Structures are given as C-alpha cells and as structure tokens.
Amino acid sequence: MLKQFLSKLSKNTWIAVVIASASLLPRVWNVQNAMLFLGDQGRDALLVANIFRDFDPVFIGPVTSIGNMYLGPAYYYFMLPFLLLSYPSPVGPAYAIALLGSITVFCMYYWGRSIVGEKAALIGSFLFAFNTVLIDHARFSWNPNPAPFVSLLLLWSVWKAWRGAYRYWLLAAVAISLLLQLHYVAALAGVAAAIIWCMQIFSVRKKVSNVRRLVVVALGMLAIVVVSFVPLILFDIKHGGINLAGFQSIITNDQSFGQGSVLDQLDKAVSRSRGRSSHLLIESSVGEVSNQIENGVLVIFIVSAVLALYFQYRRQSWQTLGVWMLIMFAGVGLLGLIVYRHDVYFHYILFLLPFILLYVGWLLSVVVRLRAGVPVLVVVLLLFAWQNFLRLNLQPTGPTPAQYRFSAEQIHNQLSENEPYILVLLAAHHDLYGMNYRYYLSIDRDKAALSPERYHEANTLVLINEEGLENPTELPIFELEVFGEADAVEQVTIARDVEVLILRKDSN
Numbered sequence: 001m002l003k004q005f006l007s008k009l010s011k012n013t014w015i016a017v018v019i020a021s022a023s024l025l026p027r028v029w030n031v032q033n034a035m036l037f038l039g040d041q042g043r044d045a046l047l048v049a050n051i052f053r054d055f056d057p058v059f060i061g062p063v064t065s066i067g068n069m070y071l072g073p074a075y076y077y078f079m080l081p082f083l084l085l086s087y088p089s090p091v092g093p094a095y096a097i098a099l100l101g102s103i104t105v106f107c108m109y110y111w112g113r114s115i116v117g118e119k120a121a122l123i124g125s126f127l128f129a130f131n132t133v134l135i136d137h138a139r140f141s142w143n144p145n146p147a148p149f150v151s152l153l154l155l156w157s158v159w160k161a162w163r164g165a166y167r168y169w170l171l172a173a174v175a176i177s178l179l180l181q182l183h184y185v186a187a188l189a190g191v192a193a194a195i196i197w198c199m200q201i202f203s204v205r206k207k208v209s210n211v212r213r214l215v216v217v218a219l220g221m222l223a224i225v226v227v228s229f230v231p232l233i234l235f236d237i238k239h240g241g242i243n244l245a246g247f248q249s250i251i252t253n254d255q256s257f258g259q260g261s262v263l264d265q266l267d268k269a270v271s272r273s274r275g276r277s278s279h280l281l282i283e284s285s286v287g288e289v290s291n292q293i294e295n296g297v298l299v300i301f302i303v304s305a306v307l308a309l310y311f312q313y314r315r316q317s318w319q320t321l322g323v324w325m326l327i328m329f330a331g332v333g334l335l336g337l338i339v340y341r342h343d344v345y346f347h348y349i350l351f352l353l354p355f356i357l358l359y360v361g362w363l364l365s366v367v368v369r370l371r372a373g374v375p376v377l378v379v380v381l382l383l384f385a386w387q388n389f390l391r392l393n394l395q396p397t398g399p400t401p402a403q404y405r406f407s408a409e410q411i412h413n414q415l416s417e418n419e420p421y422i423l424v425l426l427a428a429h430h431d432l433y434g435m436n437y438r439y440y441l442s443i444d445r446d447k448a449a450l451s452p453e454r455y456h457e458a459n460t461l462v463l464i465n466e467e468g469l470e471n472p473t474e475l476p477i478f479e480l481e482v483f484g485e486a487d488a489v490e491q492v493t494i495a496r497d498v499e500v501l502i503l504r505k506d507s508n
Contacts, residue, residue: 159322280352
C-alpha cells in the first residue's frame with residue numbers, strides 16, 4: 001500500500017521533498033548553542049514551564065510592544081509539549097519552530113500547486129526554503145515565527161472556498177484566529193480574507209442558495225473567531241478593559257495610523273510607500289540593493305501585477321485567479337504597512353512572505369516559458385541562494401543558553417538557602433526584569449527570583465550589569481530607588497565578564 005502511494009507521487013513532489021529536507025539543515029544547525037534567548041523567550045519559557053510544573057494554565061498570551069494589549073495564549077500551548085520534552089533546556093520549542101519551517105516549505109509546493117501551478121509552487125518553495133530572514137526566524141522560539149505556515153493555510157483555505165468548497169471558510173477562520181494570536185499586524189491577512197468573502201458573495205448574488213450557504217458559513221466563522229477570544233474577553237471583563245483600551249490607543253491616541261487631515265495622511269503614506277515596498281519585496285529576500293536595482297524590481301512587481309489582474313479579467317482562468325488572490329493578500333498587507341506609522345521589522349511581515357514568494361515563483365515560471373528561460377531561471381535561483389548564503393549566520397550573536405544557565409548557577413552560589421531576592425538586568429535589549437535569567441534561576445524552585453511585583457518582600461537585590469556601566473546602583477530605576485541604601489554590596493564577575501552586584505539590607 002505504501003509502495004502504491006509512493007509510486008503516485010510526481011517528480012516535482014519528490015523535488016519538493018528534497019528541498020524541504022535540505023531546508024531543515026540551516027534551521028537546526030547549532031540551534032542548541034546559537035538560538036536567540038532574550039527577554040521575550042525567557043518570559044515565554046517561564047510561563048509555559050509553570051503550566052506543567054505548577055499546573056497553572058494561562059489564558060492570555062504575550063503583551064504587544066505597542067498599545068499594551070495581550071495576544072491570545074495559542075503560542076504558549078504550541079510550546080508546551082516541546083518544552084516539556086526538553087526541560088530544563090528551552091531548546092525544544094526552537095526545534096519545533098525549525099521543523100514547522102521545513103513543513104511550510106513543502107506546503108508552499110503542495111498547497112501552492114493548486115493555486116499557481118506546479119512549477120511556480122516549486123520555485124516558490126525553493127525561495128522560501130533558503131530565504132535568510134525566514135531561516136533566522138525559524139531558529140528560535142517566538143510567537144510571530146509560526147505565522148508563515150498559518151498564513152499559507154489561510155491562503156489555501158480561501159482558495160478552496162472560492163472554488164466552491166464553502167466549508168473551507170471555517171478553516172480560514174481558524175487560521176485567522178491563530179494569526180491574531182501570533183501578531184496583531186497579521187490581522188491584515190484577515191482583512192484581505194474578508195474582502196475576498198465579500199467579492200465571492202457578490203459574484204454568486206444571483207444564486208440564492210449559494211448566498212445563503214455563504215452567510216451561514218460566515219456566521220460559523222464569526223463564532224470560531226469569537227470563541228478563540230473568549231479567554232481574552234473574560235480577562236478584559238475582569239481587568240477593566242485593558243485590551244480594548246490598548247486597541248483604541250493603537251487606532252487613535254497612539255497615532256499608529258496617523259491623525260490629521262486625509263490629504264496630510266495620504267502625503268505621509270506616499271512618502272513611506274517606497275521604503276515599505278522595498279522592505280517587503282526586496283530586503284526580506286536579498287538584503288539591501290542599489291537604488292537602480294530597487295527601482296527596477298519595484299517596476300517589475302507593479303507592471304506584472306497590473307498584467308496579472310488584466311489577464312484575470314480577460315481570461316478568468318484558475319491560475320490567473322490564484323495570482324489575483326496572491327496580489328490581494330500581499331497588496332492589502334502592504335497598504336496596511338504603508339499606513340502604519342511606526343517602524344516595521346522583519347517579524348512584522350513574516351505572514352506576508354508566503355504570498356510574495358509564491359508570486360515571485362509564478363513570475364519566474366512565466367519566464368521559463370520564454371526562449372532561454374530555463375538558463376535565466378537557473379541563474380536567478382543561484383544568485384538568490386548565494387546572496388542569502390552570504391547573509392546567513394549560524395553562530396551565536398550573543399550569550400548562549402548554556403552561558404545563561406552557568407550565570408544562574410553562579411548567582412545561586414552567592415545566595416543563602418531560601419533567601420528571597422529580586423532581580424534587575426541592565427542589558428542592551430532593555431529587559432529590565434531579566435526574564436532569560438529568571439527562567440534558569442527558576443529551575444531550582446527554592447532559589448527562584450521573586451516576581452517583579454513582589455519587590456517589597458526582599459532584602460536582597462541581584463543587579464546584573466551586562467553593559468559594563470559605571471556606578472549602576474545610582475541609575476534612576478524604580479526598583480533600585482525603592483530598594484534604597486544597601487548595608488552590604490558584593491561584586492562578582494561571572495561568565496562573559498558580566499558583573500553581578502548583590503545588594504543586601506539589614507534583615508531587621
């Protein structure tokens with residue numbers, strides 16, 4: 001039976017399997033020593049560890065950097081089985097993200113072939129497999145990192161629904177719910193899906209039975225999204241609407257999307273459009289390029305998109321329909337980023353990269369049909385792979401998890417048994433509470449640091465000075481000011497020449 005199944009796999013499917021397998025190597029190479037483990041990763045690992053250590057389930061996810069909103073807890077429960085397997089090492093979720101990245105490579109082909117054709121999907125999967133930005137974000141655990149897989153699932157679901165299988169809108173709702181729990185900017189994919197649903201109901205408006213089915217499915221979608229947000233809704237009710245206030249601040253007070261006249265905002269958006277377009281379409285795949293190359297690439301994207309939409313209007317073929325859908329998802333996402341006034345980082349646009357790379361795959365598959373198209377394709381793919389290889393770094397860029405654990409052990413050695421203490425970290429990434437250290441300090445439950453809000457219970461303060469600042473105890477930091485004058489100060493140098501000051505007050 002297995003042989004019969006394998007015999008039915010096409011040549012392109014086997015090539016996709018090889019590409020996906022090869023893509024796993026840079027994603028897992030030296031991850032245990034080189035994975036990023038900063039404040040966000042330490043916070044997540046500590047919360048998830050408490051789920052299985054203390055049977056303490058969580059109902060809210062990470063807090064957003066802008067707006068002070070909480071995401072949903074879906075990513076924490078994704079981490080749970082993998083951290084449980086690797087505990088106390090936090091590497092388990094990082095391996096899970098790496099594996100999910102390679103699965104996404106195969107899905108780029110397997111799902112994408114029905115949308116843009118086999119050749120285009122195969123090229124797109126190659127581009128996804130060896131894109132340095134995607135590799136970098138598949139080598140550590142963080143809530144935005146699964147977004148490419150979920151957005152690709154959303155694309156495939158919407159495609160299936162548009163082709164007549166309306167029940168796939170329910171799967172699209174699941175994908176939208178997950179994206180909203182991974183990063184708030186990914187809500188733009190949900191906006192694109194909603195527009196496509198409206199266009200579909202308009203296209204079948206003359207068939208009452210189809211309209212009725214789409215409306216029923218839409219109610220089911222709404223129920224799925226609302227149910228996924230029940231924990232956050234209950235949290236808001238209990239805590240005076242924190243998330244609602246945060247959402248309002250993003251839209252209005254925070255000026256994330258601007259204030260002032262329409263013309264003024266349009267002028268500012270136009271001035272941002274070139275940089276945001278370049279960031280999404282060029283820098284995410286090959287890094288910074290010259291202005292001439294950047295202008296040429298942007299022109300190619302614009303002209304090809306216009307032509308694709310024109311042929312969709314004239315020919316109404318399934319393949320041009322798929323390209324139109326990619327343009328819709330990528331275009332809505334790009335417009336949202338242009339309107340957004342804050343800085344845009346690569347982890348903001350992870351959910352858009354499957355759409356962009358499948359679209360590039362389609363463009364290159366068109367080139368293949370031309371005379372001398374195959375050599376051109378080979379050259380382009382080799383240049384892409386080489387450029388991304390030059391940008392790839394599989395070595396540690398900062399302290400390794402092993403060094404954090406060693407530092408935690410050294411701090412424990414300076415503390416007496418059951419000595420309550422608070423922790424303050426001075427580091428370049430501005431994680432004042434030192435959540436990465438706290439995770440390792442919590443492995444020995446009797447010597448875990450007190451939570452930040454319990455600072456008044458401790459007569460000992462551990463100050464970790466990673467930046468080598470002079471007189472760090474004189475900094476205007478709330479925890480230091482509240483702690484006050486110390487009766488004894490002990491200075492210790494631990495791993496990586498990190499200075500640790502242990503401040504103690506008289507216990508009386």
